[in-house]
Amino acid sequence: MNINNQDEVGRWVQSLIDADNLHAFYVSDPWIKLRVDVLEEHKYECQRHKDLGFYKRANTVHHVQYVRKYPHLALSKVYVFEGKEYKNLIPLCHACHEEAHGYRQKEKKKPLTEERW
Secondary structure, rough: OOOHHHHHHHHHHHHHOOOOHHHHOOHHHHHHHHHHHHHEEEEEEEEHHHOOOOOOOOOOOOOOOOOOHHHHHOOOOEEOOEEEEEEOOEEOHHHHHHHHOOOOOOOOOOOOOOOOO
16 A cells, blocks of 8 residues: 555545544554654644643644545645645643544533523
């Protein structure tokens, strides 16, 4: 497989998705190398915390264009939308990555007592 050919990458990743084996992508040599490259480019800094003016070490690389929805972009650092280039791979800390995927949604607590106005 030519990792620079988005069509080939897309077919490979889609076959992993169809086989319910996307984990194989995340432990593959091309992804591991690209992941380290992205983290090093950004000096292992969580980009969400950086935008807020804080430093937190990034340990995860987030796909802006989700792998399951856009398998051909799985190994692409950037994507083009309406003629403009955007980053596809963003270093995040674990908490920010979970938040980006909606895993850490704050549950609205039920009031202790019912309001009766």
